Amino acid sequence: MTLKKSLQKSEANPLQPKVILAVGAHPDDIDIGCSGTVAKLTKEGGAAYYLVLTDGSKGSEDLKISNKKLIKIRKSEQQKAANILGVKKVFFLNFVDGELENTPALRKQIVKIIRQIKPTTVICWDPTLYYDESRMFINHPDHRKAGETTLDSVYPFARNARSFPELLDEGLKPHVVEELLFINFSKANYFVDITGTIDKKLEALAYHQSQFADIGKFKERIKEMSKMTGQKATPKVEFAESFVRIILRKPA
Numbered sequence: 001m002t003l004k005k006s007l008q009k010s011e012a013n014p015l016q017p018k019v020i021l022a023v024g025a026h027p028d029d030i031d032i033g034c035s036g037t038v039a040k041l042t043k044e045g046g047a048a049y050y051l052v053l054t055d056g057s058k059g060s061e062d063l064k065i066s067n068k069k070l071i072k073i074r075k076s077e078q079q080k081a082a083n084i085l086g087v088k089k090v091f092f093l094n095f096v097d098g099e100l101e102n103t104p105a106l107r108k109q110i111v112k113i114i115r116q117i118k119p120t121t122v123i124c125w126d127p128t129l130y131y132d133e134s135r136m137f138i139n140h141p142d143h144r145k146a147g148e149t150t151l152d153s154v155y156p157f158a159r160n161a162r163s164f165p166e167l168l169d170e171g172l173k174p175h176v177v178e179e180l181l182f183i184n185f186s187k188a189n190y191f192v193d194i195t196g197t198i199d200k201k202l203e204a205l206a207y208h209q210s211q212f213a214d215i216g217k218f219k220e221r222i223k224e225m226s227k228m229t230g231q232k233a234t235p236k237v238e239f240a241e242s243f244v245r246i247i248l249r250k251p252a
């Protein structure tokens with residue numbers, strides 16, 4: 001299927017209010033990548049949950065701040081941002097920032113949360129995005145690992161009864177996720193109009209003060225990017241977020 005056909009197909013199946021799980025490696029990843037979409041879905045009656053895999057302990061060049069303090073600050077920033085977006089709960093797994101790996105232990109934790117909250121949609125960063133030479137952008141390894149581990153957790157492990165059988169004893173039955181949205185600023189087959197929630201996105205980003213020397217400048221950059229993304233959508237919209245969307249088949 002061509003990208004154009006696939007885009008038309010996805011636009012014929014717009015997002016509906018349902019249960020969303022957004023997964024990021026660090027506090028702020030989800031808000032940068034898809035908080036406009038999250039705010040839109042919660043506004044329309046959907047339930048959204050955040051899952052942050054690492055403790056964010058590498059996210060400062062200021063060595064005077066202790067790891068412990070930095071972790072606390074970043075969690076608080078993430079929680080405040082999630083609150084104004086209407087997110088029901090933020091799960092923090094506290095793996096060490098910069099050391100994320102796709103392991104059975106991490107997959108089990110993600111599968112456990114998927115089976116608990118039963119999302120229809122899972123959003124994470126695209127694991128195939130290593131770099132983008134057109135923007136001179138290199139993706140953080142934790143972002144790739146978070147995407148890869150989430151993808152594997154959605155398919156096959158969360159839906160497979162023989163994977164992590166001990167979870168069945170906790171009452172956590174297999175769950176089939178309906179769609180995956182990969183955050184990828186370089187390629188996309190699906191656009192979400194966030195014109196009505198761009199202000200919420202910018203408000204959420206402003207909570208991540210520890211991450212940006214000039215938060216005003218960063219917000220302007222995000223606004224400009226969202227505007228450019230809106231121009232790529234069909235039909236064009238004022239502001240958009242873009243994704244690679246995979247609709248998953250139900251088991252036969």
Ligand SMILES: [Zn+2]
Nearest residue numbers: 025026029140
């Ligand atoms: Zn990050």
